[in-house]
Amino acid sequence: MIEPAERMAIRLTVNGREIAREVTARRSLADFLRDDLMLTGTHVGCEHGVCGACTVLVDGRSARSCLLFAVQLDGATVTTIEGLTPPTGLSPLQQAFCDRHAMQCGFCTPGMIVVSTELLEKNPAPTAGEIREALAGQFCMCTGYVNIVKAVEQAAATARGARGEAS
Amino acid sequence: MRPHTLADAVELLSGGDPDVKILAGGQSLVPMLNLRLLRPAVLVDLNGVPGLDTIAPDAGGGLTIGALVRHADLTAAPLVIERAPLLAKAARHVGHAAIRHRGTLGGSLAHADPAAELPAALVALDARFVLEGGKGRRHVSAADFFQGLLTTALGPDEILVEAHVPPQGPGWGFAEIVRRSGDFAVAGVIAHVRRRPGSAVRCDVARLVGFGVGDRPVRFRAAEDLLLSDDDGLSIARVAGAVACDPPDDVHASADYRRHLARILTGDVLGHALERTEGARRS
């Protein structure tokens, strides 16, 4: 039986770096990332898994960090928005988001980038409908989604162009 | 607690303490914790127990699916798509990708939300569940497993370990009405039937299962009986008309509306199921 205040050791890889920490059992992954690792790019919007703001990649697949406990991530690989941002400049997807003004307040944007990254890896040529479906679990209150869809389309086209494929 | 064997997990539940809860995918449980609707003293994390996340073919053409198989894997696994396409389809409608990456079959079944897709799918498939507890292992049919609102046959010290899914016939249909893509269904119906040779509508196996229209998956027995009857003037519309259920009233919909949806969706899925049978017959 673990007391609420008792801390457990976990080792995980976050954005490519090995991390060893001690956490209480009740610490969510979202709070762990934000408060223990100072990775504040992942945002909390609802804490019940609906709004998608907290979405990160766990072992390569998108997951709600508000619905995971940090202790569950022992041995896992986590990628946050910080890990999807290159050391200098922006990724092509991020650049497309800027080109298209696919954000306004920016609170939903890290989650949108995470899910869009996953979408484009699985489906390099998504239709607008497929993009909307993939993003249906990510709320945005500012943009009305229009420019976000356009940004993902642009990023997909750019990537295909870079690979020498027809658009 | 993160046990490494099933026996250890069962041991942790052995006190029958209601403050000990199983953590699988967490997609239903953790929101309740975050909202302080549940206050377990102990979470038993099953994710470290090996052998619960496999999908294996059965000799009879069916499947054995581990309780920790994620919804995303149900939608994508070739074995499931081939042997239980109805299940793959139902799993695709659970939440969004991020939810499906973590949520598990066992978790969805044990949570038993009456508006959830997977419990109804497994009832339609006449699946059997394997439960492991202090008194050993037992089998419970899907039909018997779901006993009421968020209530199942699981004893306080039992864990749902796997589901045995018999081979699925070609005659199936799935439809639900949701307010938004990925939401819990306002109402949904699954058809799993085997059309009688020589008949347009009559069947010799009939399962019509509603979700969101009762406190658990609901078999539309009267409608099924019509399908199984010898009435040769039978039409899809008549079968749909015989659908009876006692749905809840809540903020999303009234009982009347859900009842209406149950009828029209039954007509739809029955139509699809019969078409699929036709297609299979011809191919």
Place this chain on the structure above:
Amino acid sequence: MSGPWVGAPLPVKEDVRLVAGRGRFIDDLGLPGMLHAAVLRSPHAHARIRSIDARPALAYPGVTAVITGADAARLSGPIRPLIPTTAAVPDYCLAVDVVRYVGEPVAAVAAMDRATAEDALELIRVEYEALPAVVDPYEAMRPGAPLLYPELGTNVVWHDTLSYGDVDAAMARADGVLRERFVIQRYASTPLETFGAMAAYDPGTDGFEFWTNDQRPGLTISILAASLGVPQSRLRLSCPDIGGAFGNKRRPAYLLICALLSRGAGRPVKWIEDRVENLTALMHACNGVMDVELAYRDDGTLLALGVRDVADEGKNLLTPTQHNLIKLGNIANGYRIPAIRYEAWSVLTNKCPSGANRGIGKPFMCFAVERSMAILARRLGLDPAELRLRNYVTAAEMPYTTPPGAQYDSGDYPATLHTALERFDYAGWRAEQSRARQEGRLLGIGIATSVEPAGTNLASYELVTGRRSVSGSAEAAMVRMEPDGNVRVAIGDPASGQGYETVIAQIVADELGLVPEAVSVARGFDSSVSPWLYLSGNYSNKFSVTDVGAIVGAARLVADKLRRLAGHRLEIAPADLDLRDGAVVVRGAPDRRVAFAELCRTAYADVLGLPPGEAPGLEAHHAYQNPLAAPVDADRRVRSQLVFSNAAHCCLVEVHPRTGVVTVLKYVVVHDCGRELNPLIVEGMVHGSTVHGIGAALLEEFRYDEQGQLLTATFLDYLKPTATDVPEIEVDRLEHPSPFTALGAKGVGEGGAIPGPAAVANAVEDALSAFGVTVRELPITPERVWRWIVRDQKS
């Protein structure tokens, strides 16, 4: 790209940090020794607090401070209302003696972390004596209804009739009077980031520092100072990046709670609202009922409009009547209506306090008018576009003052509608609609047009309170050319996604002949650094009308000084000098110039070189109010808002008759916000605001049971639109600059939220025309549609 910069779709500078997750939001901030607060909330809609014992919470390990309502009343003063409709009824940051809505703050705990604080809340023992609750505004108005404030003797904080022109005479001579009742739901704009605050008491100075995503810092600082009994000069308030606001982010009570906890604990205290708290207790737009009487001639000419408006304010003592007043300001919705009467009730009920949201009442006002127009068109056998075209105020008539005093400054409403219909391919879709009907598919086309005011004039509150206390609106800006020749700008209005850092740089770059990269706009707000006034903040679409005036004013002061300094150096009159490419240049002789860097050296370093009478530095502050704001006149007319954009929305829906499900297939917006300062930002606003309108039309509703319990307190039950619920919003524009703003720009932030609900409702009604359905309430849920169809089939 090259200048001029205003009007260019410059990429938004803020996006670069936001897309990398490098925004700094309130929950990203912390201080050493910081405690986390949690708030205990009333489980009852209406109850007396018999006793409250917080000692077990204080004794809980990890808890440092606890306060209850009694503490709040002892340690702080009441929160001053913005619209004082009633004799002062004290309202503290925590409930004292009585709770009046589910979720009302009752006590608060500061502990080492949020989870511990929430654990401790459960140990606070509150004994409630439940009182009857009133949740329906009509019930609340009945004699003998449970009273939120017995000392007021009523739940109606305002009831008045404002009459302009002879409505009864117009109705008597009309060919007909359309009478309809419309019911609109409670909803809210729910920014994705919830509200939050951090307070740090400094015992050394007996002062407080606050960090918060409050969108009206000017007002809030004033309230905090008064309640805490500390002069404003000993308060500092900063706003970091704000994750959306839309009017919702303003609840000084929470800052007071943090302040009191911090003072008691001797440590900084942070409180971040969770989503359930946000949906339950922050603020909702008023729900209500509007009875409309529209008098007309058979050719469609409108003669008079009478509206009876019951606004359900919940427990709102801070800004009651705000929705009513703003509806009155917008009542004509772009039409020429000679006589207008508005009877309003502002009613308290035991529900979440109402407050500002995107549109503040205008969506409902527009819904009532545009729905009436659609129904009238059908009644008269007129095309709905034609009916509108016959009644629009035309560009030639502008500036045009509506009977209640709103002034339409510019715009071509007929051209906007024509353009929308063309862009939408109205004729094509009408044909497609007929064709589809034969296949059993129900397509519907909805038109709704609206005006969208910008800027505000708080003098309108005099209509309610009978005296002028606050009035107009104002903003302050600071423009400073630094010693290195780059420019720094700050304003008193904190951004929440509008791209201020970019668009302000564009404006100032144009004024000073620089590139936007040379202009740095301060992020957020800091009361010690930003110029600000009591009326500073983000509200009522004021940026283009008020903030821009301040920014341009300050920039021009700096420009004038640069010209004077250069003129002195070059011995040329300042009027003959231009600012271009980082230098002051003689007009017509571009080789005669002085670089800014040179002038900065004189202004800052080599100050003996300054012309006589000129002070050192190149910094200017300018506070601005738009001259259109004026007091209420003797006939009770007032410009409650100042300039008017307009838009035409055209949408296509499909209604699935068996299930009632409505799908929005196509949506076109043609809008005119005057001069577009940055078209990229503007278009984004149109997209986002329109989706707010669609959400209100089809999905969003706060529902209460009869005991005042909120049934929709999570995002599972309160439904926001997602990417699969809305189509692409296609946008086109006209540009009729306002003659009355510094740069000709008008408002765009509320935009589509205003006509959106009406457009969708009109489309659904059109789809259901065979069933004789009239859409009178929102949201249009599948079940409602199904019932309308069934009811028609039965009758």
